[in-house]
Amino acid sequence: MGVCDVVDPWAGSYMMETLTADIAARVRSLIDEIDARGGVVAAVGSGWLRERIHEAALTLQAEIDSGQRTVVGGQRVRS
Numbered sequence: 001m002g003v004c005d006v007v008d009p010w011a012g013s014y015m016m017e018t019l020t021a022d023i024a025a026r027v028r029s030l031i032d033e034i035d036a037r038g039g040v041v042a043a044v045g046s047g048w049l050r051e052r053i054h055e056a057a058l059t060l061q062a063e064i065d066s067g068q069r070t071v072v073g074g075q076r077v078r079s
Contacts, residue, residue: 034049
């Protein structure tokens with residue numbers, strides 16, 4: 001019997017439940033922030049959404065460049 005043969009391989013794991021709850025809370029916070037800015041159309045129109053995406057991309061790239069985050073399936077070369 002393997003992982004694919006059971007309905008819930010983590011058996012309601014506290015770790016998985018915590019990760020799921022954390023993601024849901026962060027998403028809710030972001031949705032609330034978008035709503036406070038007048039909705040998605042207003043957030044896009046003001047450039048706010050574009051700036052948030054840009055900031056996230058810069059942060060992610062900095063983590064990759066510093067070695068803090070590894071991209072699975074990519075080459076990891078240290079100079």
